[in-house]
Every structure is written in C-alpha cells, then in structure tokens.
Amino acid sequence: MIAQTYGDGVPLIAVHGFGVDHRIMLPLEDMAPDDGWRRVYLDLPWAEGASDTGAATPREVADAVLAEVREIAGGGPFAIIGNSFGAMVARHVAHELAAQCVGLATLAGAFELDRDKRSLPPREVVRHDEAVLELAGDARTEYAEMAVVHTERTLRGFERFVLPGIRGSNLRVLARLNATYTDAYSPERGAAGPFASPALHVFGRQDHVVGFADAFAFTGHYPRGAFVVLDGAGHNLHLEQPDTVGALVRDWLGRAAAHAAR
Numbered sequence: 001m002i003a004q005t006y007g008d009g010v011p012l013i014a015v016h017g018f019g020v021d022h023r024i025m026l027p028l029e030d031m032a033p034d035d036g037w038r039r040v041y042l043d044l045p046w047a048e049g050a051s052d053t054g055a056a057t058p059r060e061v062a063d064a065v066l067a068e069v070r071e072i073a074g075g076g077p078f079a080i081i082g083n084s085f086g087a088m089v090a091r092h093v094a095h096e097l098a099a100q101c102v103g104l105a106t107l108a109g110a111f112e113l114d115r116d117k118r119s120l121p122p123r124e125v126v127r128h129d130e131a132v133l134e135l136a137g138d139a140r141t142e143y144a145e146m147a148v149v150h151t152e153r154t155l156r157g158f159e160r161f162v163l164p165g166i167r168g169s170n171l172r173v174l175a176r177l178n179a180t181y182t183d184a185y186s187p188e189r190g191a192a193g194p195f196a197s198p199a200l201h202v203f204g205r206q207d208h209v210v211g212f213a214d215a216f217a218f219t220g221h222y223p224r225g226a227f228v229v230l231d232g233a234g235h236n237l238h239l240e241q242p243d244t245v246g247a248l249v250r251d252w253l254g255r256a257a258a259h260a261a262r
Contacts, residue, residue: 001050001068003043010079010102010260011072012037012253013093015065017084017108018181019174021047021165025083027157027238031246036257037079040072044086046177048168057180058085058113062092062187069093077260079103079253084210084235085110087201091187094195103256105200105249108207108235112214114182119213124148124206126232139163148206148234157239188221198255199225202248204233204240224259226252 003022012032014025022041032039043050044061055061069078079102082090087109094104112118129150136143136155143158199222203212212229219227228248230241238245 001042001044001065002040002072003047003050004041006039007034007037009036009038010077010257011040011069013040013042013069013072013078013080013090015042015080015082015086015089016044016047016165017082017086017110018177019046019166019169020162021050021168023161023165024236025081026161027242028081028249030242031238031249032253033250037253042068044089046170046173047165048170050170052170052173056176057183058088058177059092059183059185061177062089062185065089066093066096069097073097073100076100077102079105079256081105081107081249082109083107083238085113087111088113088185088187091195092185094197095187095191098191098195098197101195101197102260103198103200103252104195105202105252107202107245108204108210108237109201109215110210111186111218112210113185116182118211120208120211121206123208125150126206127151142166146209146235147240148204149232149240154236154239157242158236161239162236188218191221194221194223195225196223198252198259200248200252201225201227202237202245203227203229204235204237205229205231206234207237209235224255 087106
C-alpha cells in the first residue's frame with residue numbers, strides 16, 4: 001500500500017481519491033515543510049501496480065488503510081491528509097486513532113458518499129481557454145471534465161499528477177467498489193466525540209463532483225478545524241490554487257506540530 005516516502009520525522013500520511021493514485025498527492029512535496037515530517041504516500045487497491053485486497057465497500061478500504069497506518073505509526077503520533085474519497089478514509093483513520101492523530105486535513109473531501117444526496121454547485125468553468133484544451137490533445141476529455149481553470153500550468157499538473165493514475169487504474173476493482181460507493185459512511189456520525197486535534201478542510205467553490213456545502217454540517221465536530229472554500233477552484237483545487245492551498249497546508253502542519261509537542 002505504501003507507494004513512496006520522503007523525509008524523516010513524524011509520519012504524514014497522504015491518501016488519494018477514487019480512480020486515481022498517489023501521484024495526485026505529490027504536489028504536497030512543494031507544500032509541506034522538508035523537516036519534521038516523513039511523507040508517506042499510499043496507493044489504494046485500484047492503483048496501477050497495487051494489490052487487489054478484495055475490499056468490496058468503502059468501509060473495507062478505509063479499514064485496510066487503518067491497519068496500514070497502525071503499522072506505519074506504531075503507537076506514535078502521525079498526521080493524515082486525504083483527497084476526495086481519500087478524505088473519508090483519512091477521517092475514519094483519524095477518528096479511530098484519535099489519541100495518536102495530531103492532525104487531519106482534507107482536500108476536496110467527500111463528506112457525502114451518496115452521489116444522489118450531494119449538494120452540488122452548477123458546473124462552471126471560471127477561466128475557459130480553447131487553446132489550452134487543444135494543447136491537451138488526447139487528454140482533453142479527462143482534463144476538461146474536472147478543470148475549472150484552463151491554463152497551461154493546470155494542464156501540465158493534470159498530465160503529470162492525475163492522468164497517469166486515471167489511465168493506470170484497475171477498472172475491475174473500481175467497478176466492484178463503485179457498486180457500493182454510495183453506501184453512506186460518515187466517520188463523524190460513528191465517532192465517540194469531536195476530533196480535538198488541528199484540522200483543515202479545503203473545498204473548491206466550483207467543485208461539481210463533491211461540492212462543499214455538505215461538509216458544513218460537521219463544523220461543530222472539529223473544534224480546532226478550519227473550513228475553507230476557495231473561489232476559482234474545482235475538484236483538483238490543489239492544482240488550480242497551489243499557492244493558497246500550500247499556505248493553508250503549511251499553517252495546518254504548524255498547528256499539528258505544536259499540538260504534538262504539548
């Protein structure tokens with residue numbers, strides 16, 4: 001399940017979303033401090049080259065990651081960040097290991113797994129550029145499906161960090177899990193209490209995939225949580241607003257490090 005690791009220190013575990021792989025999380029290398037954190041990037045069962053664990057539901061995927069994190073962190077502190085579907089996984093791990101988890105962050109997190117129940121904004125492209133779409137070539141469809149800011153920078157980021165995971169995914173595993181994807185699972189509703197460590201939840205206002213409104217029902221569950229909605233950002237918000245997301249992630253990691261040192 002571990003795909004790549006960088007640095008030394010307290011584990012910072014990154015969990016990607018549905019239908020992509022760990023590479024979508026690698027922009028964190030430009031956002032996270034180089035010292036004090038060992039960045040651990042996981043691949044979920046559909047990722048290219050990953051082992052099919054046989055997981056049949058989102059909860060089983062989350063439990064498998066929980067077991068992996070127990071191995072990585074041992075009994076020590078860790079922080080975890082998840083993207084999209086991976087946000088549900090990260091929240092599950094953080095709640096189950098709350099005594100060890102010094103920080104939880106989500107990027108474009110799915111807080112409502114049932115797609116029919118999501119509160120979604122209308123599809124909107126904030127910056128359209130036909131020249132960029134032409135430049136995308138055979139990746140145009142995949143890029144245009146998610147991008148709300150058409151620039152050469154977002155395109156190159158998509159080609160480097162997102163497209164390989166999409167095209168390398170195990171479709172058989174995705175189909176099996178997609179059949180139960182909408183089985184609603186909310187880590188918050190099953191938790192013993194609020195998550196008291198520093199948290200960060202960042203959303204794109206133009207995210208037509210998971211939206212942002214559903215998450216705000218859980219603000220009271222994160223007494224040390226920041227909930228941020230970025231304009232000019234869709235589901236791949238860390239590619240479209242890297243400077244702002246990077247500043248927010250660094251602030252969160254600073255708060256988590258201070259919490260761990262108490």
